[in-house]
Amino acid sequence: GRFWCFCRLVYMPMSYLYGKKFVGPITPTIMAIREELYSVSYNEIDWNKARDTCAKEDLRYPRSLLQNVIWTCLNKFVEPVLNCWPINKLRDTALKNLMKHIHYEDESTKYIGVCPINKALDMICCWIEDPNSDALKLHLPRIYDYLWLAEDGMKAQVYDGCQSWELAFIVQAYCSTDLVNELGPTLRKAHEFIKSSQVLENHPNSETYYRHRSKGSWTLSTADNGWSVSDCTAEALKALLLLSKISPNLVGDPIKGERLHDAVDCLLSFMNKDGTFSTYECKRTTSLLEVLNPSESFLNIIVDYPSVECTSSVLQALIMFKELYPGYRKEEIGKCVKNASKFIEDKQRKDGSWYLKLSFGVNYLTF
Structure with a gap:
């Protein structure tokens, strides 16, 4: 686990x-x-030798x-x-x-x-x-x-989709323009999709099966997927907070405050001990266990390491939430913002860029 x-x-x-x-x-x-x-007949394969065979490209x-x-x-x-x-x-x-x-x-x-x-x-x-x-x-x-x-x-595909994640970015991009009035019908549909895609309950017996909290989160794709992700939750929260500033007549009714609180609770549950954020769960073990990595094609697959992408997304979401709801979990959010900011600053390279774990490009970090 x-x-x-x-x-x-x-x-x-x-x-x-x-x-x-x-x-x-x-x-x-x-x-x-x-x-x-x-490349050879199946019956001629030496399976003892095949156990140690790996293409040099892999x-x-x-x-x-x-x-x-x-x-x-x-x-x-x-x-x-x-x-x-x-x-x-x-x-x-x-x-x-x-x-x-x-x-x-x-x-x-x-x-x-x-x-x-x-x-x-x-x-x-x-x-x-x-x-x-x-x-x-x-x-x-x-x-x-x-x-x-x-x-x-x-x-x-490598996943069942990335609807929630990408739609959250699209909404944020639209809201940053002067075209909100023209894009009202599109934003209304996007708003409804994001609201309906939030995971509303924790999975039963989640601790027995080593599952992280899911209530209040968003997945990469849809609620059916069930696997909450820290940055997907953060980006969806940011999109909803931006939409809440626009007239409901244009983009639909805002999400209930209780569900925003659930989202923040979930984000804070993702926080590692040092204030950083990983992807699907908190970092649960030491990198020393990478010695057990049986894969010859993939590095660092044993531990859910902290990343600047996820930490940056959560940082931005919590700052935005704090501005609109200053009284909710004020001290915890303040401490999280401080530690997350320090982590991102420490990870910046000499040329001003950041190494990104998920390889989406340096612009993602400062979107």
Whole structure:
């Protein structure tokens, strides 16, 4: 539960599939996929060698000597023991617990998942558990949330969309112009979408399943996604505060003050001990655990590190909120603003720019 949500949610179904040692029926489709994926015949692949094979273009994080020792010991010694009775009963218990967490992730995201990788893997796990289950039936229609038909064929998006996040920026851009009267109908629709996209309740038993607070937040896409994000919440709050300054006859009724308070409460819950902000959750562990990173293609995936982007968004949102609602959680907001400002100043490089974790460009920080 201390790992970054993307890391733990992707490796969770992978662990289940590995632990089950499941092999599906070999169909013509499977045969065709094998032929497309591998450069040699599937039956000729040396799987022991394949365990350590990674294309040089993807090898960004070569395994260390310590990792090689750990992975080899797990494969050669621990794995055979876990397959023997009565130790295999421990694995059975672990697999059942994994499925509880997988079902929770599916249900709390309306079977969208936090990303297409864990969505697809979770769906396979549900199929293995029970090919006639309601869970699998609920998974299937939500495949289309990720599919995108481009000019050169069908593709899968890296997320189910970024509607809430991008719309918040669009609203802020419109409100900074002298065209608000002309854009009234568009702003009204955007206003309603942002209000309807707020997550209104915490997920049940969230602490048991290591989920952060969600009440009052916004996701990257829609409320169905269920995964609250600090900067998406901050940008949506900024958009709503700007719209509240415009006549309701033009952009619709403002959001209720109670829901604004929920948004601020959620933002403050995202604050790390040093006043910084990460993405989906607080920073839960030390960077020393990156030694356990099993990926050879991605760096820094174990910890949800603080970022200047998220910290900047929250900082701006809280300052704007404080101007309109000066009495609500005044001391906590003041302390947060002070610490967040110091973090951003300390992270500025000599040329005046900032290194951005999410790689959206330096302008995002000062939008």
